[in-house]
Each structure stands twice: as C-alpha cells, then as structure tokens.
Amino acid sequence: MKSTKRRLITSPKPVPQLDVYSLNIKHWWQMLLILPAMRTGNHTSWSFVQHYRCREVEVFTRRRQAINTDGEITCQTPAHFRVVPQAIAVFVPTV
Numbered sequence: 001m002k003s004t005k006r007r008l009i010t011s012p013k014p015v016p017q018l019d020v021y022s023l024n025i026k027h028w029w030q031m032l033l034i035l036p037a038m039r040t041g042n043h044t045s046w047s048f049v050q051h052y053r054c055r056e057v058e059v060f061t062r063r064r065q066a067i068n069t070d071g072e073i074t075c076q077t078p079a080h081f082r083v084v085p086q087a088i089a090v091f092v093p094t095v
Contacts, residue, residue, distance in 0.1 A: 010038065011085075016055070016083045016085055017053045017055055017083065018053070018054055018055065018057060018081060018083060019052075019053055019057075020051070020052040020053070020054060020081075021043070021044075021049060021050070021051055021052075021054075022049070022050040022051075023048060023049055024026050024048045024049075024050065025048055026048075030048065031088060034046055034049070037055075055082065055083045055084065056080075056081065056082040057080075057081050058078065058079070058080045058081075058084075059077050059078060059079045059080075059081075060077060060078045061077040061078075064076045064077055065077045067079055067083075
C-alpha cells in the first residue's frame with residue numbers, strides 16, 4: 001500500500017468574499033421567528049435561509065424588493081454587488 005503525502009496550500013492573504021443570505025419567507029410572521037437567531041448568528045439553520053459566499057452577485061426578483069446590506073436598506077432589486085479589493089483605507093489608532 002502506497003502512502004500519500006498531502007500538503008495544505010494556503011493563500012498568504014485571505015480572499016475577500018461576500019456573505020450573501022437569502023430569506024425565502026412565505027409569511028411575514030416568519031421574519032419575527034428568525035430575528036432572535038439572526039442576532040446570535042444561528043439563522044443559517046432555518047430551512048428558508050440560503051447562504052452563499054462569492055466575490056460577485058446579481059440579485060433579481062419578480063417584483064422590486066428592498067435589499068438590506070449589513071443592517072440597512074440601501075437599494076432595490078435588480079442589484080449588482082462585487083468585492084473591490086483595497087477600495088477603502090482603514091486607520092486604526094494605536095493603543
């Protein structure tokens with residue numbers, strides 16, 4: 001039996017990605033049920049929540065829908081989002 005060596009290849013820098021969550025709710029009250037789970041980060045276990053990781057996404061719906069981006073309604077469908085590396089500069093004060 002041959003032994004095989006495996007090597008984990010890692011990137012020196014993490015690849016920036018978008019976390020996209022789609023809530024496919026049928027009734028308004030489902031939103032009330034999922035709110036506590038969203039605060040604790042356990043919302044991905046619900047059957048009507050889909051999670052995707054990507055660098056670019058286009059969102060289309062039959063009717064125009066509001067889009068919540070990081071807790072704020074910022075636009076409507078259709079919409080296009082993409083990662084833009086080094087698009088902003090962040091300054092962190094020394095402690």
